Amino acid sequence: MKTIAVETGVFDNNDKKAKQVNDFLHEKGIKVFNLLGTPGSGKTTLLEQILARMDKSKVAVIEGDLYTDQDAKRIENLGVRTVQLNTRGACHLEAMMIEDALKELDLDGIETVIIDNIGNLVCTAEFKIGEDIRITVSSVTEGNDKPLKYPLMFQTTDYLVLNKMDLVPYTNFDVEEFKKHVLSLNADCRIFECTAVKGEGVDEIVNAMK
Amino acid sequence: MKTIAVETGVFDNNDKKAKQVNDFLHEKGIKVFNLLGTPGSGKTTLLEQILARMDKSKVAVIEGDLYTDQDAKRIENLGVRTVQLNTRGACHLEAMMIEDALKELDLDGIETVIIDNIGNLVCTAEFKIGEDIRITVSSVTEGNDKPLKYPLMFQTTDYLVLNKMDLVPYTNFDVEEFKKHVLSLNADCRIFECTAVKGEGVDEIVNAMK
Numbered sequence: 554m555k556t557i558a559v560e561t562g563v564f565d566n567n568d569k570k571a572k573q574v575n576d577f578l579h580e581k582g583i584k585v586f587n588l589l590g591t592p593g594s595g596k597t598t599l600l601e602q603i604l605a606r607m608d609k610s611k612v613a614v615i616e617g618d619l620y621t622d623q624d625a626k627r628i629e630n631l632g633v634r635t636v637q638l639n640t641r642g643a644c645h646l647e648a649m650m651i652e653d654a655l656k657e658l659d660l661d662g663i664e665t666v667i668i669d670n671i672g673n674l675v676c677t678a679e680f681k682i683g684e685d686i687r688i689t690v691s692s693v694t695e696g697n698d699k700p701l702k703y704p705l706m707f708q709t710t711d712y713l714v715l716n717k718m719d720l721v722p723y724t725n726f727d728v729e730e731f732k733k734h735v736l737s738l739n740a741d742c743r744i745f746e747c748t749a750v751k752g753e754g755v756d757e758i759v760n761a762m763k
Numbered sequence: 764m765k766t767i768a769v770e771t772g773v774f775d776n777n778d779k780k781a782k783q784v785n786d787f788l789h790e791k792g793i794k795v796f797n798l799l800g801t802p803g804s805g806k807t808t809l810l811e812q813i814l815a816r817m818d819k820s821k822v823a824v825i826e827g828d829l830y831t832d833q834d835a836k837r838i839e840n841l842g843v844r845t846v847q848l849n850t851r852g853a854c855h856l857e858a859m860m861i862e863d864a865l866k867e868l869d870l871d872g873i874e875t876v877i878i879d880n881i882g883n884l885v886c887t888a889e890f891k892i893g894e895d896i897r898i899t900v901s902s903v904t905e906g907n908d909k910p911l912k913y914p915l916m917f918q919t920t921d922y923l924v925l926n927k928m929d930l931v932p933y934t935n936f937d938v939e940e941f942k943k944h945v946l947s948l949n950a951d952c953r954i955f956e957c958t959a960v961k962g963e964g965v966d967e968i969v970n971a972m973k
Contacts, residue, residue, distance in 0.1 A: 593905025695803025
């Protein structure tokens with residue numbers, strides 16, 4: 554596993570760079586996923602479950618974190634090619650960081666790249682980082698009002714994974730109302746229900762990613 | 764309830780402005796709390812429970828949100844003087860926004876101001892907004908690793924409220940390990956356990972705020 558320290562800064566040409574990253578990977582026949590969500594929504598646990606269902610020789614992971622490499626170690630332990638991106642406190646990934654990370658990845662034979670973004674329901678939504686598909690993870694313990702309070706994330710995502718479904722009976726979460734809010738912001742969003750920690754509902758997500 | 768739209772921007776002198784805000788309120792004998800945490804940690808539910816235990820004529824709330832006024836309405840319905848700050852997508856509050864909000868608040872007889880910050884575990888930690896005390900809300904469903912992954916928030920908080928304790932039996936959350944991580948970053952942090960939705964553990968927090 555390699556660790557890259559990324560200097561924070563404002564990148565004027567993020568969208569242009571995101572397209573370059575996307576074009577570069579498409580030329581190699583690689584599909585790119587941007588995994589988003591609030592801290593503790595279960596992104597990395599879901600990622601582990603997704604990877605367990607994929608051919609590990611054909612998938613690579615770029616793991617975004619502020620400072621630590623805990624999550625990258627979790628992923629690398631699965632036998633998946635992994636690059637750690639540390640933002641040194643910055644609250645989101647940008648396309649230029651992904652360009653740097655790709656230089657450190659052996660892409661030979663890789664068909665899928667999954668980028669595990671910083672835990673943040675606001676800033677990460679503003680930056681394209683070369684992805685084909687955005688997967689946003691929400692957990693039922695976060696409450697029903699999150700789509701309306703943090704709309705950009707829900708408006709711009711392709712898939713919405715509603716995680717920790719096993720905890721619904723112990724909360725006041727209303728699954729149908731939540732879905733209604735998501736679809737009111739983004740009628741094309743595909744919504745999946747899952748309990749990542751138990752591996753429930755993950756097969757459907759992996760099938761959609763193919 | 765008044766709604767103020769705040770233009771986003773970079774404020775060079777945030778810390779200086781934060782001190783001015785703090786001085787202004789101290790001269791009036793008002794104590795200021797900054798309520799922080801990730802989206803869905805339960806900040807506003809905790810705030811409702813705190814307010815239910817306070818003299819509502821002596822407390823005012825500044826409610827930070829990206830776009831909506833849902834939370835401000837919840838608070839105003841309790842009979843508490845409330846100002847809504849909408850950041851139009853910006854991921855944190857800054858001291859200048861609080862200065863603007865205070866102009867809209869009748870502070871006569873007020874002894875406590877509570878600022879309900881944007882749901883964000885990264886950016887909000889970087890900006891002092893005139894507070895005496897930071898209260899960070901974490902929920903047990905967010906997992907054990909959050910203090911180490913998002914250290915600035917835990918390093919800079921005065922109180923840490925561990926919320927949704929009623930869900931511990933249904934998760935793999937380790938309360939003692941979490942506390943150990945928090946205290947390793949911030950030995951002076953006061954940690955409270957609560958289940959805000961049921962009002963459990965809130966009295967201790969209110970007592971500490973006096």
